[in-house]
Amino acid sequence: MNYQHLQVEQEDNILIVRLHRPEKLNAVNYLMFEELIDVSRKVKRDHTIRAIILTGSGDNFSSGLDFKSIMKQKSQAIKLLLKVWPGNANKAQQVSANWRGLSVPVIAAIDGYCWGAGLQIALGADFRIASSRANLSIMESKMGLTSDMAGSLTLREIMPKDQAMRLSMCATQLDAKTALHHGLITEINDKPLEAAIELSKQLSQTSPDAIAATKHIYNRYWTAPKWKLLAYESYSQVRILIGKNFMQAQYALKKKTLPMFKNRQRFW
Numbered sequence: 001m002n003y004q005h006l007q008v009e010q011e012d013n014i015l016i017v018r019l020h021r022p023e024k025l026n027a028v029n030y031l032m033f034e035e036l037i038d039v040s041r042k043v044k045r046d047h048t049i050r051a052i053i054l055t056g057s058g059d060n061f062s063s064g065l066d067f068k069s070i071m072k073q074k075s076q077a078i079k080l081l082l083k084v085w086p087g088n089a090n091k092a093q094q095v096s097a098n099w100r101g102l103s104v105p106v107i108a109a110i111d112g113y114c115w116g117a118g119l120q121i122a123l124g125a126d127f128r129i130a131s132s133r134a135n136l137s138i139m140e141s142k143m144g145l146t147s148d149m150a151g152s153l154t155l156r157e158i159m160p161k162d163q164a165m166r167l168s169m170c171a172t173q174l175d176a177k178t179a180l181h182h183g184l185i186t187e188i189n190d191k192p193l194e195a196a197i198e199l200s201k202q203l204s205q206t207s208p209d210a211i212a213a214t215k216h217i218y219n220r221y222w223t224a225p226k227w228k229l230l231a232y233e234s235y236s237q238v239r240i241l242i243g244k245n246f247m248q249a250q251y252a253l254k255k256k257t258l259p260m261f262k263n264r265q266r267f268w
Contacts, residue, residue, distance in 0.1 A: 062118025
């Protein structure tokens with residue numbers, strides 16, 4: 001995968017996607033929006049990938065939206081916001097929402113600035129590991145805007161409503177300890193990328209079908225009515241039971257060996 005503003009590399013079955021505009025502190029311009037959408041769609045079809053890590057080049061995750069670049073060509077702003085159906089994600093929202101929809105775990109490794117659009121992208125990840133020097137902010141209100149990149153899907157699951165509203169309305173900058181206190185990040189580690197790789201390796205030791213089912217249960221039905229959550233749990237379990245990876249897990253337990261998992265089932 002060759003991109004202008006992303007660096008994409010694969011280590012075994014772990015894909016590392018790096019926001020790459022270091023001269024702009026990895027600020028997100030229109031081309032980066034398109035490239036992030038493209039890589040997320042390609043990964044969705046690749047059943048060999050077991051985990052994805054999102055990070056930034058240099059010492060920062062992302063300083064947010066490159067507002068000047070976008071507004072130089074008003075057509076770009078229109079393309080980002082345009083949607084055929086109101087309930088679907090537009091391009092601005094897909095750079096966060098697409099990661100939630102994947103069947104593999106996504107981990108954001110955060111260092112330095114993680115502001116505005118950068119934080120919205122990170123909120124699309126399932127886990128966020130930040131260094132002690134990380135600085136996080138829902139920055140859009142400073143530009144006279146509301147956050148509209150689908151990060152709210154995650155915020156409503158991890159934070160009380162009043163706290164999320166306060167952070168969004170005041171554009172509060174949070175250090176790593178405060179972000180952890182609010183549930184905005186998963187853990188603090190001064191080597192976030194190395195920690196993300198280690199977590200990816202741990203997750204890769206589990207059945208990819210079980211991982212996919214768990215992610216979809218939590219992301220799709222965490223706030224759903226009770227009957228929907230219970231129904232999808234049962235549906236997912238049946239799908240797992242008919243797969244080869246369940247048999248691999250059972251065989252490994254019986255023989256006390258490491259399981260040799262296949263690629264995840266095609267319907268995840």
